[in-house]
Amino acid sequence: MNGIGVFVCHCGSNIAATVDVKKVVEMAKLEPGVVHAEEYQYMCSEAGQERIAKAIREKKLSGIVVCSCSPRMHETTFRKCAEKAGLNPYMVEIANLREQCSWVHKDINEGTEKAVILTRAAIAKVSLNTSLYAGESGVTKRALVIGGGIAGIQTALDIADAGYEVDIVEKTPSIGGKMAQLDKTFPTLDCSACILTPKMVDAAAHEKINIYSYSEVEKVSGFVGDFTVDIRKKARYVNMDKCTGCGACMEKCPSKKALSEFNSGLSTRPAIYTPFAQAIPNVPVIDPSQCLKLKNDKCGLCERVCQAGAIDYKQEDEIVTRKYGAIVVATGFEVIKLDNYDEYAYSQSKDVITSLELERIMNAAGPTKGHLERLSDGKAPKNIVFIQCVGSRCADGKGKSYCSKICCMYTAKHAILIRDKYPDVNVTVFYIDVRTPGKNFDEFYRRAVEEYGVNYVKGQVGKVTPEPNGKLTVHGVDLLDNKQLKVEADMVVLAAAIEPSPEVRNIATMLTASIDTNNFITEAHPKLRPVESPTAGVFLSGICQGPKDIPETVSQAGAAAVKVIGLLAKDKLLTNPCTAKADELLCNGCSACFNVCPYGAISYEDKLINDHGVRETRRVAVVNNALCQGCGACTVTCPSGAMDLQGFSNRQIIAEVDAICR
Amino acid sequence: MKKFLKSDLNALLDIISEKERIYLPVSEAGQTNYAIYNENSKVDLDTLKTVKSAKEVFFPQSETLYTAFMDGKKIRIAQEELEKEEFVLFGVKACDVRGIEVLDKVFLSEPVDSFYKARRDHGVIVALACGEPEESCFCKAFGIDCAEPEGDVALYDCGDYYFWDVKTEKGTALTEKCASVLSDAEEAPVKEKQEEIRKIVSLLPYMNISLDSWKGATTDEKFNSDVWEELYKPCLACGTCTFVCPTCQCYDIKDYKTKNGVQRYRCWDSCMYSDFTMMAHGNNRTSQLQRFRQRFMHKLVYFPANNDGMFSCVGCGRCVDKCPAAANIIKVIKAFEKEGNR
Amino acid sequence: MSINQEFKPKIVAFCCNWCSYAGADLAGGSRLSYPADVKIIRVPCSCRVNPMFILRAFERGADGVIICGCHPGDCHYSTGNYYARRRMTLLFSMLDYLGIEKERTRVEWVSAAEGVKFSTTMNEFVSAVRELGPNRRLGDLRCKD
Amino acid sequence: MQRLIDRMKELLADGTVQRVLGWKQGDLGYNPEPHYFNSAEELDEFIYDGFCGANLSKYMIKGSELEGKTLVLLKPCDTYSFNQLIKEHRVDREKAYIIGVGCKGKLDIEKIKAQGIKGITAVKGAEISGDCDELTVETVYGEKKVAYKDAMLERCHVCKGKEHKIYDELLLDSVDTCDGDRFECVDELDSLTPEEKFNFFRKELSKCIRCNACRNVCPACSCRKCVFDSNKFDSAQKANVDPFEESMFHIIRAFHVAGRCTDCGECSRVCPQGIPLHLFNRKFIKDINEFYGEFIAGEDAETKGPLTDFTLDDIEPGERR
Numbered sequence A: 001m002n003g004i005g006v007f008v009c010h011c012g013s014n015i016a017a018t019v020d021v022k023k024v025v026e027m028a029k030l031e032p033g034v035v036h037a038e039e040y041q042y043m044c045s046e047a048g049q050e051r052i053a054k055a056i057r058e059k060k061l062s063g064i065v066v067c068s069c070s071p072r073m074h075e076t077t078f079r080k081c082a083e084k085a086g087l088n089p090y091m092v093e094i095a096n097l098r099e100q101c102s103w104v105h106k107d108i109n110e111g112t113e114k115a116v117i118l119t120r121a122a123i124a125k126v127s128l129n130t131s132l133y134a135g136e137s138g139v140t141k142r143a144l145v146i147g148g149g150i151a152g153i154q155t156a157l158d159i160a161d162a163g164y165e166v167d168i169v170e171k172t173p174s175i176g177g178k179m180a181q182l183d184k185t186f187p188t189l190d191c192s193a194c195i196l197t198p199k200m201v202d203a204a205a206h207e208k209i210n211i212y213s214y215s216e217v218e219k220v221s222g223f224v225g226d227f228t229v230d231i232r233k234k235a236r237y238v239n240m241d242k243c244t245g246c247g248a249c250m251e252k253c254p255s256k257k258a259l260s261e262f263n264s265g266l267s268t269r270p271a272i273y274t275p276f277a278q279a280i281p282n283v284p285v286i287d288p289s290q291c292l293k294l295k296n297d298k299c300g301l302c303e304r305v306c307q308a309g310a311i312d313y314k315q316e317d318e319i320v321t322r323k324y325g326a327i328v329v330a331t332g333f334e335v336i337k338l339d340n341y342d343e344y345a346y347s348q349s350k351d352v353i354t355s356l357e358l359e360r361i362m363n364a365a366g367p368t369k370g371h372l373e374r375l376s377d378g379k380a381p382k383n384i385v386f387i388q389c390v391g392s393r394c395a396d397g398k399g400k401s402y403c404s405k406i407c408c409m410y411t412a413k414h415a416i417l418i419r420d421k422y423p424d425v426n427v428t429v430f431y432i433d434v435r436t437p438g439k440n441f442d443e444f445y446r447r448a449v450e451e452y453g454v455n456y457v458k459g460q461v462g463k464v465t466p467e468p469n470g471k472l473t474v475h476g477v478d479l480l481d482n483k484q485l486k487v488e489a490d491m492v493v494l495a496a497a498i499e500p501s502p503e504v505r506n507i508a509t510m511l512t513a514s515i516d517t518n519n520f521i522t523e524a525h526p527k528l529r530p531v532e533s534p535t536a537g538v539f540l541s542g543i544c545q546g547p548k549d550i551p552e553t554v555s556q557a558g559a560a561a562v563k564v565i566g567l568l569a570k571d572k573l574l575t576n577p578c579t580a581k582a583d584e585l586l587c588n589g590c591s592a593c594f595n596v597c598p599y600g601a602i603s604y605e606d607k608l609i610n611d612h613g614v615r616e617t618r619r620v621a622v623v624n625n626a627l628c629q630g631c632g633a634c635t636v637t638c639p640s641g642a643m644d645l646q647g648f649s650n651r652q653i654i655a656e657v658d659a660i661c662r
Numbered sequence B: 001m002k003k004f005l006k007s008d009l010n011a012l013l014d015i016i017s018e019k020e021r022i023y024l025p026v027s028e029a030g031q032t033n034y035a036i037y038n039e040n041s042k043v044d045l046d047t048l049k050t051v052k053s054a055k056e057v058f059f060p061q062s063e064t065l066y067t068a069f070m071d072g073k074k075i076r077i078a079q080e081e082l083e084k085e086e087f088v089l090f091g092v093k094a095c096d097v098r099g100i101e102v103l104d105k106v107f108l109s110e111p112v113d114s115f116y117k118a119r120r121d122h123g124v125i126v127a128l129a130c131g132e133p134e135e136s137c138f139c140k141a142f143g144i145d146c147a148e149p150e151g152d153v154a155l156y157d158c159g160d161y162y163f164w165d166v167k168t169e170k171g172t173a174l175t176e177k178c179a180s181v182l183s184d185a186e187e188a189p190v191k192e193k194q195e196e197i198r199k200i201v202s203l204l205p206y207m208n209i210s211l212d213s214w215k216g217a218t219t220d221e222k223f224n225s226d227v228w229e230e231l232y233k234p235c236l237a238c239g240t241c242t243f244v245c246p247t248c249q250c251y252d253i254k255d256y257k258t259k260n261g262v263q264r265y266r267c268w269d270s271c272m273y274s275d276f277t278m279m280a281h282g283n284n285r286t287s288q289l290q291r292f293r294q295r296f297m298h299k300l301v302y303f304p305a306n307n308d309g310m311f312s313c314v315g316c317g318r319c320v321d322k323c324p325a326a327a328n329i330i331k332v333i334k335a336f337e338k339e340g341n342r
Numbered sequence C: 001m002s003i004n005q006e007f008k009p010k011i012v013a014f015c016c017n018w019c020s021y022a023g024a025d026l027a028g029g030s031r032l033s034y035p036a037d038v039k040i041i042r043v044p045c046s047c048r049v050n051p052m053f054i055l056r057a058f059e060r061g062a063d064g065v066i067i068c069g070c071h072p073g074d075c076h077y078s079t080g081n082y083y084a085r086r087r088m089t090l091l092f093s094m095l096d097y098l099g100i101e102k103e104r105t106r107v108e109w110v111s112a113a114e115g116v117k118f119s120t121t122m123n124e125f126v127s128a129v130r131e132l133g134p135n136r137r138l139g140d141l142r143c144k145d
Numbered sequence D: 001m002q003r004l005i006d007r008m009k010e011l012l013a014d015g016t017v018q019r020v021l022g023w024k025q026g027d028l029g030y031n032p033e034p035h036y037f038n039s040a041e042e043l044d045e046f047i048y049d050g051f052c053g054a055n056l057s058k059y060m061i062k063g064s065e066l067e068g069k070t071l072v073l074l075k076p077c078d079t080y081s082f083n084q085l086i087k088e089h090r091v092d093r094e095k096a097y098i099i100g101v102g103c104k105g106k107l108d109i110e111k112i113k114a115q116g117i118k119g120i121t122a123v124k125g126a127e128i129s130g131d132c133d134e135l136t137v138e139t140v141y142g143e144k145k146v147a148y149k150d151a152m153l154e155r156c157h158v159c160k161g162k163e164h165k166i167y168d169e170l171l172l173d174s175v176d177t178c179d180g181d182r183f184e185c186v187d188e189l190d191s192l193t194p195e196e197k198f199n200f201f202r203k204e205l206s207k208c209i210r211c212n213a214c215r216n217v218c219p220a221c222s223c224r225k226c227v228f229d230s231n232k233f234d235s236a237q238k239a240n241v242d243p244f245e246e247s248m249f250h251i252i253r254a255f256h257v258a259g260r261c262t263d264c265g266e267c268s269r270v271c272p273q274g275i276p277l278h279l280f281n282r283k284f285i286k287d288i289n290e291f292y293g294e295f296i297a298g299e300d301a302e303t304k305g306p307l308t309d310f311t312l313d314d315i316e317p318g319e320r321r
Helices: A021-029 A046-059 A071-085 A098-102 A108-126 A151-159 A177-180 A194-204 A248-254 A292-296 A300-307 A339-342 A353-361 A407-421 A441-452 A504-511 A550-568 A592-596 A633-637 A650-660 B008-017 B095-109 B116-124 B169-177 B188-203 B217-223 B226-233 B241-245 B288-307 B317-320 B330-342 C020-029 C051-059 C080-099 C115-132 D002-013 D056-063 D076-087 D109-114 D184-190 D192-205 D213-217 D243-259 D267-272 D279-293
Strands: A005-011 A034-040 A063-068 A090-096 A137-138 A142-146 A165-169 A209-212 A215-223 A226-233 A320-322 A326-329 A331-334 A352-354 A385-388 A426-431 A455-458 A461-466 A472-478 A483-489 A490-495 A496-498 A539-542 A573-574 A580-582 A602-611 A614-623 A643-644 B001-006 B021-028 B032-034 B060-069 B074-079 B087-093 B124-126 B153-158 B162-165 B251-258 B263-266 C011-016 C038-043 C064-069 C103-108 D019-024 D033-037 D070-074 D096-101 D120-124 D134-139 D141-147 D169-171
Touching: A005 A046, A005 D243, A021 A063, A021 A108, A034 A046, A034 A472, A034 C080, A046 A063, A046 A071, A046 A215, A063 A071, A063 A108, A071 A090, A071 C020, A090 A098, A090 A108, A098 A108, A098 C020, A142 A151, A142 A209, A142 A320, A142 A550, A151 A165, A151 A177, A151 A194, A151 A209, A177 A194, A177 A226, A177 A353, A194 B251, A215 A320, A215 A504, A226 A326, A292 B288, A300 A455, A326 A504, A331 A455, A339 A490, A339 D169, A352 A353, A353 A407, A385 A407, A385 A472, A385 A483, A385 A614, A385 C051, A407 A426, A407 A441, A407 A490, A407 A550, A426 D192, A441 B095, A455 A472, A472 A490, A472 C103, A504 C051, A539 A550, A580 A614, A592 A602, A592 A633, A592 C115, A633 A643, A650 C020, A650 C038, A650 C051, B001 B008, B008 B021, B008 B087, B008 B162, B008 B169, B060 D033, B074 C115, B087 B095, B095 B124, B116 B124, B124 B169, B124 B217, B153 B169, B162 B169, B162 B188, B162 C064, B217 B288, B226 B288, B226 B330, B226 D279, B241 B317, B288 B330, B317 B330, C020 C038, C020 C115, C051 C080, C051 D243, C064 C080, C064 C115, C064 D279, C080 C103, C080 D184, C080 D243, C080 D279, C103 C115, D002 D019, D002 D070, D002 D096, D002 D169, D019 D056, D033 D056, D056 D076, D070 D076, D076 D134, D184 D279, D192 D243, D243 D279, D267 D279
Parallel strands: A005 A034, A005 A063, A063 A090, A142 A165, A142 A326, A165 A209, A326 A539, A352 A490, A385 A426, A385 A490, A426 A455, B021 B087, B087 B124, B124 B153, C011 C038, C011 C064, C064 C103, D019 D070, D070 D096, D096 D169
Antiparallel strands: A137 A573, A215 A226, A226 A320, A331 A496, A461 A472, A472 A483, A580 A643, A602 A614, B001 B162, B021 B032, B060 B074, B060 B263, B153 B162, B251 B263, D019 D033, D120 D134, D134 D141
């Protein structure tokens, strides 16, 4: 390589104030291989880029170094500029003279000296650069949505409406998710089912949407544009094609002791069941842990009453393998277990409930048919205490450090609903802060206080004691009045924290998507790429990314859908050319690289090798360029140095080290 | 014949080292190798064999030939200086002395190796007759008498004294410098010592090994033998035998990138290495069998064919001692003997 | 301290592209200064840093080598820094065992948001190396000129 | 030993194996060499005694390429290496018929010579069938006695145990030889000041002649082409020009085998300059055990090595546990 051009940018005075750019140019000219060096006010400007292009063309440069701001800022700009001028875009290196030199050093001598060294390092590196070319891979025009809650449904609908096929994989027998369990929604108090059910029906009816209910993702391989996913369709023991959804089986089923998941365990359901009346698909499943036929080969009643002949006790799990271009994770949330919070007596008293349980109690289809009553004795409560932040905002490690975000609003909603329907019930809310950012949220909260006379107490509750008379004593503190409080209550409602569904861990591993300490999936960028995961082709919808309320979830679902549509609209994807590459002459086939590759990009082949005249068949590593993301883990684990990373090769990095230590 | 008290050894060395460097066997971290003498050196003349032979004094394991310096885009080249100071190589055994003779054939014939020659011109060799020869020794097979070494001066360890026998002009000059420590001596104790050594030599297992079948051997006859196939198998392709050998003279020339230029140096190479004589088109010896054969063919056939029958093995036995796989030249010689008798 | 104040150590910092290099950029953007002795080499991930690079730096006269990567759990490539952590833990322990002062090597997890941490880390590291003086134990004599 | 020879002949005769990889008698009583025996007659020169220290597992890399099965004799410690080589796809289990041979500790001729014994013509008492209690060394300077233990290789004093980790059949008895703690040497060095540590290693490494014996004998160093022989890192330096050169070579070599080294001790056994190279490997093994939990490379052929694995809460560099 003998034609390197160096372009030093002043960046106005950003660089030039603490770096003598003329000196940098002068020193660069002395470096081996450098045939051209110049400085300019703004290299990134059109005029600056034209200078670079001109030099590339006129001096037939084989590589360029731009001494400017961070490569994170303008590397792409200068690569494009080089490409336009006929130079391979990967023959460009950036010396970061702004963020990592002029802006952090005040003395011009020091700054200049460092700038010269950084420039040398970039020259040393670029002289070992090789032209790299982005590969292409195809796109399977179908998306997979994992999770059939409101997030998944909305994402699927939006993608399908754009004309692409979508599969929804939902682990429970019906789509609908947590929203289906809610009674009303804040701040407008619409009936949750009334707004959700039509969407569920739309999804089921959409010709582009295919729902795998009672199914789970078993295995994911492949990469953006070309994922292969194994879906386990759990045995339903009911033939979906034959079932008419008449419900006779459920009525006749003699085993009715199982706790209803849909009613948060507050009522029971038969062994053969649909989670709720509006379930989609409206096809029941048999719970094998409850079914007498499956357990003891007795009963068989449902088979007899089913006129459609849909019952099939011999049904087995089925694995379906499907190809997808993109995957959306919409796995939602669960309410945390309250084992760590027994001071609130959740395990001791039936009248201490979670807010989600209250939703079911308030719901007309719920265990109490919508009557507000104590679960212990069925009496109407007179005093209800709500405790906020149970397990949220915990600094002590007992619960979650984050704010669950939705609790303040749903508690206000519950308080209003109760006061509205039962004006004689006293409602007290213990809170740390009331957080109401959102359209019409604060107004809603103020209505609870001002219109509905809900008693908000700023302070925490230390203990709830069940009394012998069936009442509960709430020991709290009022921080504003600075006094201890003892409130007698008939019912205590805990705003328990929410956490990502437990299966998200497993799914994240399969997708090689990273999760944070709270099990939320990490977004590619917290601000600028909030609906993408760092793994290309994997997108995030709903609470799997962080706590959200319904409107936020729906908008994120739409955003994820748009990202998916944008991906599926392409016929070809360009792959990152900075990938690992194995030198088959040096490869031992030892599998060390395979063991550390996070993307499963390395496989082995038995190949006939000609090693300087020695011909033999050897087991050698082969990198799939479409899968490789270029982290370089394999390059270090490889003892012989057979594995190298294009764009960051061993010799390039060593050349930089040498230049810096010169 | 002169002599000096063993207790005066340091005095003698100090006298010499005032003006000249002395290379001699020094014990360091449990091993004895040639090193430059200083007042802290743990001089060890008792250990029979240094790990590396004395050849490294004249032909170091690695030496710079020249250095190129970059100054901007200009390149300046600095030739490495030749040896110009006198030095003494002290305590060399007979086999190693012969080893240097072998190297002379290579480096002093045209084209002369100037680095080597300069060192040879300035070095005085003080040899030392072997005290207690060991089982791996077989110098006698090459006509070397370890009881009477060549060199500029020959030393004999006799009781409380080292006897000092001057052999050359260089030796005489050195003797004059050391006159204050040396005194006149009779030859009888030396003769006695020599007989003692020769008697032990006659008992050693390898000393009477026969090289007859190798004298005037044709290349084809040995080269194409099946024996190699068996012999090379244990070889691990390390360079131990080559690097401890007093006569192996192959070297590689490499460049080392310094901060502002390049240092061109040469270093010992080993025909056991897979990249030995590697060329752009590939390698002319692609298997370890070929590389293994090369070494012994060179010692026992090629070298004598080009040097009036002089073998380039001196029977020091270092490879016998050090080969990690116990493969060595003795096993080669014996295997061919057996093959010949078959 | 007084003698060493003059000593300008050579510090090589390997920074992963996604977190620490961005953290260094943020330090720059926030004008948080640190000694000019620090020169950054951009690598895709801390797991790209080969012990060969570190020894090479010392061979060539570096006085200290620091590796910065994403916080464990935040790796752009999800697991890279976990491998890097094990490798560097062992390598640095070995260097310590061979008598190379511990203070010459360091690993620090610096996120893209931690400009302040980047700058304070570099300040600390440089002053620790300054205390030690030049690296005499791992350099190659041929690189001394 | 006759039992062993008979069994090997049997296996050769019935075609189970095509050849035997074992040791052939030397001519000095202490220098047997690794050898492929192709016939029953050749086995007359077979030997297995206290001087058969060579670890034959690495020879099976080539052995795996030969036609048919090779009967290979592995001592307990060699089986760890063999497992590790299987894990790394460098040997073919199907091509090997492993007879696990007992071990009563292997001898180091250098230790005998270090006692001032010269001119050795024969050594008695090293037979595997014997008690391995005392050696009688015949020399041209007379007969000498050496306690077997005093002539044993360092590695046998800190033996991992006499249990074979992989074999087709076992023959001959072992004797436990472990009477030391293999990490004591590491602890001792760790307790020194940086200056002292540095001086110790500099002295030892300065002896290195870059003969590559340690590397080439090492079953973990199974690279087709070593990184120090290739230009991948601009690191191909044949010479020991500068002390740094050796440090770099040995640090990187130890790092490359970290988590893979079975501590078979061959590197130290073969070093012509007597450099205690195992000190490098032991350090890594000790650290790995301390930091990531007890791990013995080659205990099986499946477990992921510690450097190709991690846990979320691994120790941070520079910390101690």
